[in-house]
Amino acid sequence: MTELLLIGIGTGNPDHITREGIAAIRTAELILIPRKGADKSDLAGLRERIIDEATDTAPQIAYFDIPARRAEDGYLRGVDEWHDAIALRWRAAMDEHPGATRVALLIWGDPSLYDSSLRIAALLEPQPKIRVVPGITALQALTAAHAIPVNEIGAPFLVTTGRRIREEGWPQDVETAAVMLDGECSFQTLDMSGYHIWWGAYVGMAEQLLIAGPLAKVADRIVETRARARADHGWIMDIYLLKKSVI
Template structure:
């Protein structure tokens, strides 16, 4: 039997790993690292760099290929089946190292915010003891990079996905909205003249790009930078915060 530790690693900057996270990496017998294709090979490389930065003798590493998510049978069903498939890949990777008792995964951001690692871990059989080491979230990194608070005084904010912005529009009663997991720049579905934006890509990393301003004035810059970075690196991780402008 083994235990499984999910370690939040922030946005990929080794400095974002907490002392507790570094200790958990050092204590692991085996670390699982996902591979998402050749164009995203440096995502695995960044995890390897973090492991090397906090350990003198790195633990064993088991790589697994992330399956493709189906989208032809509804979003929720596609995600559910995808999580089943990923859990199977985790299980198969762990079986290749039968002596491992302390298994870990390095989770981009934090396992508690817009990440499915806990849902996937719950599907493992037999069920290991699961431990979570919190990390810096992309949302924390974004607001710190722009030196802004996420909330307005006495006002709620919402954290949501690009899909829900496209499908449902601006959330009712929200002062600010943080949008994650948005590969389609869904802010374009809003009346852009009504909003301010604080956008960041590769936040906290050496490639960091930050753009802020009236959405209708900077949207073009965001789209152009996003397309260029995706072409240059094969992947991009970005996040943004929107605020409705006072009329």
């Protein structure tokens, strides 16, 4: 049976990979690397750099193109169809290397937090044996970069998405929320008085950008900084923490 290794690699800093992750990369016979278009080619390049630094003799690498996601029939259906299409690309890449019994994917952040790799892996036929190697999440990297705790003493926090903030507003009975997958700066839809934000992009990387402060005072700067960085790099990964009570 083929073993599929889903290896969390943190937020782009090779130093974020655990010793377990490095060992898993070294034992892989084949590593699948996604390509997301020419403007995001440095994402594949970062994975290649991580592999080079982790190994003396690099394993076989199979590249596959990420299909476009459709949204005409609704968000959830579009995601389901997208995952089906990606699973087919994974399987096709693996089938081109039938001798590889230990296959790896390097997962941005951690495979357990707002990542679809485990769901896509479950769609593969025949089903491989799946092993997860945890990584540093974007939320961990963000709070470390700002040197803040994610929650108050004994208090809960919520991890949510920009889409839910836009569609549903601020979550009821929540004081602290970490917001991921927000390409539209959805904090702009909130009553910005009374919130404090800690925002970060390319967190942990040399390109890291950090802004923090009362939301009403820094929201415009975040929007402008984000747009400029995305134009400069062709892609952006960002995350932010919002607290309802001003500190």
